[in-house]
Amino acid sequence: MSILDADDGGDLAGALAALQSDEEGELSLHDGSRVAVIGGGPAGSLFSYFLLQMAENVGLEIEINIFEPRHFTHRGAAGCNHCGGVVSESLVQTLAAEGVNLPPKVVQRGIECYALNQDVGTVEIATPLNEKRIAAVYRGNGPRQSEPLEFIGFDRYVQDLAEQKGARIVRKLVSGLQRLGGGIRVLCPDGSGGDFDLAVVATGVNSHFLEGVDGLEIGYSGPETRKAFLCEFPLGRKEIENRLGAALQIFLLDMPGLKFAGLIPKGDLATMCVIGENIDEQLIEAFLEAPEVKRCFPDGSVPPHICHCFPRVNTRSAVKPFADRIVMIGDTGTTRLYKDGIGGAYRTAKAAARTVMFSGISEDDFRQHYWPTCEKIESDNNIGRFLFAVTRQVQKWRFLRRAVLNMTAAEQRRATGPRRMSSVLWDVFTGSAPYKEVLLNTFHPAYVATLTWHIMLSLVIGVFSFGSRGQR
Ligand SMILES: Cc1cc2nc3c(=O)[nH]c(=O)nc-3n(C[C@H](O)[C@H](O)[C@H](O)COP(=O)(O)OP(=O)(O)OC[C@H]3O[C@@H](n4cnc5c(N)ncnc54)[C@H](O)[C@@H]3O)c2cc1C
Incomplete structure (x- = not known):
């Protein structure tokens, strides 16, 4: 066309x-x-x-x-060019409509699902409609110590x-x-x-x-810009295949200033990308020490990375x-x-x-x-700013984190039926839909009712476990 x-x-x-x-x-x-x-x-x-x-x-x-x-x-x-290298579903499709089809030698890996990692558990969110159109790419030609690529950035x-x-x-x-x-x-x-x-x-x-x-x-x-963080872990193809597969790991942790963090599997490397308000060495250290992050790596410990940078990201x-x-x-x-x-x-x-x-x-x-x-x-x-403010509250309160996890897990277990929370999370994390569309989806009466039910359930569980663990 x-x-x-x-x-x-x-x-x-x-x-x-x-x-x-x-x-x-x-x-x-x-x-x-x-x-x-x-x-x-x-x-x-x-x-x-x-x-x-x-x-x-x-x-x-x-x-x-x-x-x-x-x-x-x-x-x-x-x-x-300092970037996570995730090309959104909507962009892959739009470029294809323009006659620009990303060839296999550019796509390092097709992302098939997201794994949402929280302290209350992990849930995998499959692509809506089981499409596999998100592409993980290199913007350049990989870090200096990576294997020479047959791919191009x-x-x-x-x-x-x-x-x-x-x-x-x-x-x-x-x-x-x-x-x-x-x-x-x-x-x-x-x-x-x-x-x-x-x-x-x-x-x-x-x-x-x-x-x-x-x-x-x-x-x-x-x-307006903010500092972000990127680093590359040389896990090797086999380990990436076995441990991460085609799943992009997302972390929703209660850390002030942290907006978004993801671990993106590519060829023989995984790219860690952290975006937030006050990203500095201290926050990154605390983030990499978090159990939710460690358990994504072999033997439950974060290996040394082979390169890192603090690029800026446009925020306004x-x-x-x-x-x-x-x-x-x-x-x-x-x-x-x-x-x-x-x-x-x-x-x-x-x-x-x-x-x-x-x-x-x-x-x-x-x-x-x-x-x-x-x-x-x-x-x-x-x-989007409003949605991230709401996400911040979910990050902050354990009962909300648990409610989101349980609602998503219940949807993912079902073979059929609408997956409203999964879609909202998918669109927020992938950027595949405009923020306005995401917000409108959260107004659906069935979404509001199911989430309210899971929040109440989570509060009850929280009341029973509060005394023993003393968590928020
Ligand atoms: C940590 C992080 C992770 C990100 N992850 C993703 C992601 O997963 N997916 C996504 O879609 N977006 C992501 N982004 C955003 C994405 O990287 C940018 O929005 C995108 O690269 C912008 O493209 P651009 O062409 O405007 O600028 P850039 O990609 O920055 O390209 C600018 C180019 O200009 C060149 N240049 C600079 N100065 C000069 C000069 N004086 N003379 C000549 N050339 C010059 C540079 O060499 C560079 O090649 C991420 C950003 C950050 C910081």
């Missing part, structure tokens, strides 16, 4: 109008226009791929240069797609942007770079580049991520709260490419046609 067929059916006229208006002196792309994409992660590469495909469809000849210093073929930090794969469509990859770091009369100058530390009609900033939030954008005085203020949208001839996409603009960041990169990349092709490249074009996509993501994130 071509991009024009997908959801831009009537926009060929829009593209032609944009080209015509350029002749009248307005800001839009024309034959020979040059576009600089700063950063070749998922947002930058997908933007380039979509824009080149749209240009091909309307017969426009443009040049795209993707500035990206990382070689995603390298093992270790030089090839890594996700970022390399999408960058190759953009290159095959005609994008030029420039293996350079960009140090700054300068506004010219009729364009944008891209500056690299070695004095190279060039002049472009449009600059698309897709550097993510783990780069110093955004600090320099302030100097352009375009009213942009970067996204940037302010005004656009100006004449400049647009910020992916993490530098807006993304989904704590989940599906690659999905957020896809959505903002596509919205920006559509705006550039079918409307124009002025501040007003981005405000009218690009910003609504960011606003929609951010307003869904506000619902």
Whole structure:
């Protein structure tokens, strides 16, 4: 399916109008226009791929240069983009509808279920409808000490797609942007770079580049971010197969500041990913010492990891991520709260490419046609914040943890019938559905009634066991 067929059916006229208006002196792309994409992660590469495909469809000849210093073929930090590497179900499907089918050499493992680990027990949640569409991928080429991969990383794969469509990859770091009369100058530390009609900033939030954008005085203020934690455990294929299989381990523990933690099985490694409010060495140490975490590893003890990092994660949208001839996409603009960041990169990349092709490249074009996509993501994130506040209460109170576990376990034991708590947990943990949809599912009378029943049951059990154990 071509991009024009997908959801831009009537926009060929829009593209032609944009080209015509350029002749009248307005800001839009024309034959020979040059576009600089700063950063070749998922947002930058997908933007380039979509824009080149749209240009091909309307017969426009443009040049795209993707500035990206990382070689995603390298093992270790030089090839890594710091991420858990879970590609959500909805994104796998959306990309397939765009004609981008993740090949087996990119998918390290298909995730078949989630195991929810709590102090009150563990329950496995099978994919709704027993589909196996979540993909665990490497963003780079694995840690330095990992086995050489026959696989290729996700970022390399999408960058190759953009290159095959005609994008030029420039293996350079960009140090700054300068506004010219009729364009944008891209500056690299070695004095190279060039002049472009449009600059698309897709550097993510783990780069110093955004600090320099302030100097352009375009009213942009970067996204709010928080520190996260990632590390890789070399468990070996056999151990991963036997112990973790195709299950992603999720931890719902009573630790202040901890929002989400998961252990993701890949080739011969398992990636631990911890996201929260005040992630530091101390919290990570306490987390790795938790019995719920230890019991996921061989002999019930956490082995040494071979690499770790504290990358930043976007937790609130940037302010005004656009100006004449400049647009910020992916993490530098807006993304989904704590989940599906690659999905957020896809959505903002596509919205920006559509705006550039079918409307124009002025501040007003981005405000009218690009910003609504960011606003929609951010307003869904506000619902996500509420859901995480509720999840925090579940983390905090043992009787609630037990009620959630029991309700989920009862649903998973049933061969048929609705699995409402399982679906809510699945969607919150995988990011497969918008937070709004998750919230609406919790209003269902049957969900409310069953949960209330399990909470009451759990309170009764708690009263009987309180004296002996003294737990909350
Ligand atoms: C701990 C953690 C776990 C996560 N887990 C998941 C997950 O499991 N699933 C998921 O969907 N999302 C996850 N995310 C979020 C996801 O990583 C991001 O949302 C996503 O990578 C954003 O893509 P991007 O292209 O905007 O930025 P990035 O992926 O950060 O890519 C930016 C690119 O720009 C390049 N760059 C930076 N500065 C410059 C410069 N000055 N010049 C040229 N190039 C430059 C970088 O080298 C990089 O390749 C996680 C994030 C964190 C922190």
